[in-house]
Amino acid sequence: MQKHHVVDGVAEDLGFVRRALARSEWNSGAPSAVFLVCSVIVLIGFPLNDFLPKYALTYWSIAAPLAFVVSAVIGRRHWRQKGQVDARSGVRHLAHWGVMLAVMGLCFQLPATGAISWRALGPLVLLLSAMGYLLAGVHLDRRFFLPGALMALGIGVMPICGGFEWTVTWVLVALALKVSARVGGKAGAVEKS
Amino acid sequence: MPSKRADKKDDVRFKGFGGLDRLFEHRVRLAICVLLSRYKMLNFTRLKELLEETDGSLGTHLRKLEEAGYATVKKEFHDRRPVSWYALTAVGSRALSTHVESLQNLLRQAKK
Structure with missing residues (x-):
């Protein structure tokens, strides 16, 4: 009898702790402003x-690192204002996007050394971006998945959009980023209510 | 109605949980330490929001954890308003690990 009382009490307490932890992780991904920064860059x-x-x-070699820094600052400020400093998650985000940026920088070596043509560089960078966003969607924040999927789709539609392949991809990706930002905003509103 | 003998048997079975910390007997204090072990720092307002506690009650629990050396507080100003940031100390982290281990033992034994 006493055993059941103790176990029930412990289970109830652990349930309370689990609910508090779940609330802290709800909508703990990137703030919507980060998606807006990405959509402006794109x-x-x-x-x-x-x-x-x-x-x-020239634009991409300035805009991409700038977007990385601005997103990091926005993310840090957002979570400090919310009162929750998650160093582990911050490092994970920085490592993911930092590695993606470094790999893209290294891509420019390929046409410079004649390994691929300059024309092939664009689709390669888009392919790597798609992979980066898709993996971010899997490991960091689900909302990155849709822009990543549309970037991957962009690689498929490029050959049939003679001359406007990037603009078509832009429309798709910008729309996806806007949707992702809205989803984040709504989740935040639900959390506040 | 369970016999006295059965209760005594339970007492014997539940012995050996010296790691259970009296400070964590209250679920709010346990939850505070679990949250602080997950995050580097949490401020008072966020803890209040997550635990759905009143200012007074949360303040009392946090003070007890501070006095035991389980949590530290850092006060700063944001837009001229004071903000208290809480973090788990190494002592608090060790105590929490021991307590959780003992709880696991307790639940394991209870299942037998």
């Missing part, structure tokens, strides 16, 4: 690849 960058390709390389 909004300018992808059409630039179609219409002003000579500026595209």
Whole structure:
């Protein structure tokens, strides 16, 4: 009898702890502003690849690292304002996007050394971005999955959109990022209520 | 109605849980330490939100943890408003591990 009382009490307490922990993890991914930053970068960058390709390389070599830094600052500020500092998750996000950025930087070595043509660099970077977003969707925040899937789709539609392949991909990715940002905003609103 | 003998038998079976910490007997204090072991720091408002406790009750529990050396507090100002950040100490982390281990033993024995 006493045993059952003790066990019931412990189970009840552990249930309380589990619920508090679950509440802390609810909507603990990237803040919506990060998706908006990404969509702005893509909004300018992808059409630039179609219409002003000579500026595209300069744009991406500045915009991509800048987006990384701005996203990191936004993420840190967001969680500090929320009152929850998750160092482990922060390091995981930084490592993921940092590695992705470094790999993309290394890609520029390939056409420079003649291993691939400059024309092939764009789809390769898009393919790596798709992989980066899809993996982020699996490991960090589900909301990254949709933009990643649409980037991958963009690689498929590129050959049939003669001349406007980047603009078509941009429309898809920007839409996905907006949807992801909205999903995050709604989840936040639900959490507050 | 269980006999006295059965109760005594239970007492014997539940011996050996010296690792159970009296401070963690209250579920709010246990939850605070579990949350602080998961996150690097949590502020008072966030803890209140997560545990659905009143200011007074949460403040009392946090003070007890502070006095035992299980949690530390760092006060800072944000937009001219004071913000208290709480973190788990090494002592608190060890105590929590021992307590959780003892709880697991307890539940394991209860299943037998």
